[in-house]
Amino acid sequence: MKQAKEGMVVLCRANGNMEHDFVGRIQKCYENSALVEILDYAPQDRVNVQDLIGRTVIAFNRMKRSQTTQLATTQNQVKESVG
Numbered sequence: 001m002k003q004a005k006e007g008m009v010v011l012c013r014a015n016g017n018m019e020h021d022f023v024g025r026i027q028k029c030y031e032n033s034a035l036v037e038i039l040d041y042a043p044q045d046r047v048n049v050q051d052l053i054g055r056t057v058i059a060f061n062r063m064k065r066s067q068t069t070q071l072a073t074t075q076n077q078v079k080e081s082v083g
Contacts, residue, residue, distance in 0.1 A: 005026065006029060008025070009023065009039070010025070010026060010063040011066045012058050013063070015056070017056045018038075019042075019044060019048065020042035022041040023066060023069055024037055033060060034060065036063075038052070038054050
């Protein structure tokens with residue numbers, strides 16, 4: 001996702017810090033990744049989100065632009081369209 005910008009809402013695949021897919025908002029872009037504020041997540045990841053203080057760094061190739069901030073309506077889209 002080369003056109004990532006701060007403030008963009010993204011669908012993110014599970015990574016080393018999160019066990020399930022989640023929705024986030026980009027806070028800061030780096031060369032190949034971004035700092036993402038976690039907006040919506042699976043209930044099983046509640047403790048992980050608390051440990052991360054609601055933010056995580058995730059690679060651009062593990063995210064896709066989203067039109068919504070709710071995970072329930074977009075979780076299947078993440079699995080189908082993000083590597």
